[in-house]
Amino acid sequence: MKYIIGIGGVTNGGKTTLTNRIIKALPNCCVIHQDDFFKPQDQIEVGEDGFKQWDVLDSLDMEAMVSTVRAWMENPVKFARSHGVNVTPGSKEPASKDTHILVIEGFLLYNYKPLVELFDIRYYLAVPYEECKRRRSTRNYTVPDPPGLFDGHVWPMYLKHRKEMEDDGVDVVYLDGLKSRDELYNEVFEDIQNKLLNCL
Ligand SMILES: Nc1ncnc2c1ncn2[C@@H]1O[C@H](COP(=O)(O)OP(=O)(O)O)[C@@H](O)[C@H]1O
Ligand SMILES: NC(=O)c1ccc[n+]([C@@H]2O[C@H](COP(=O)(O)O)[C@@H](O)[C@H]2O)c1
Numbered sequence: 001m002k003y004i005i006g007i008g009g010v011t012n013g014g015k016t017t018l019t020n021r022i023i024k025a026l027p028n029c030c031v032i033h034q035d036d037f038f039k040p041q042d043q044i045e046v047g048e049d050g051f052k053q054w055d056v057l058d059s060l061d062m063e064a065m066v067s068t069v070r071a072w073m074e075n076p077v078k079f080a081r082s083h084g085v086n087v088t089p090g091s092k093e094p095a096s097k098d099t100h101i102l103v104i105e106g107f108l109l110y111n112y113k114p115l116v117e118l119f120d121i122r123y124y125l126a127v128p129y130e131e132c133k134r135r136r137s138t139r140n141y142t143v144p145d146p147p148g149l150f151d152g153h154v155w156p157m158y159l160k161h162r163k164e165m166e167d168d169g170v171d172v173v174y175l176d177g178l179k180s181r182d183e184l185y186n187e188v189f190e191d192i193q194n195k196l197l198n199c200l
């Protein structure tokens, strides 16, 4: 069985932190980080507001990202081996036989049609404005945020994409990013275990 899990939501919601714990706990589990698909800086458009438009689908090579997901779907064992993931042989237990899991994490997972339909379950981490702004101010991206980027571009784009996703009726499981790392991990891990058992 193949199972694709999305961990999406707002920047600094805790997606990467949660993902890194979840993938360690699941068997035969590969991961794809959307951050790895940002286009080079010189290809990022500058908006009328003067800011580089990082937080839009055009800043990402989404075709390459979907191709990577499809490569996993076609041959998860080959994908795992070529990405250094240990593949354990299918045990005789029905609950673990030939189960392959892919976790995809990123801030714009559910606004791109060819990707959104590939998920078996979609988690969505959210944190309020003040906390998001506070966490973001401590982050060091490969390209540092210029002054005013959060209020001028990042937060408005988050609200826009979230509204589009909700208007499109995308089915997501909301997670409260204010909960502790442990609480989030336990909640999501338990939910995944139950979903996997229901699938088998
Ligand atoms: N549950 C949490 N509670 C408080 N801080 C968190 C939590 N999860 C992550 N963080 C912190 O918030 C920041 C962003 O986390 P990160 O996992 O990189 O988020 P994202 O990938 O969604 O941008 C980091 O400084 C991280 O240590
Ligand atoms: N990885 C990069 O090359 C890069 C560059 C500039 C901004 N960013 C920021 O990364 C954010 C998405 O990543 P997180 O969800 O982990 O915060 C976006 O809000 C974007 O502004 C990333």
Ligand SMILES: [Mg+2]
Binding pocket: 015, 016, 035
């Ligand atoms: Mg991240």
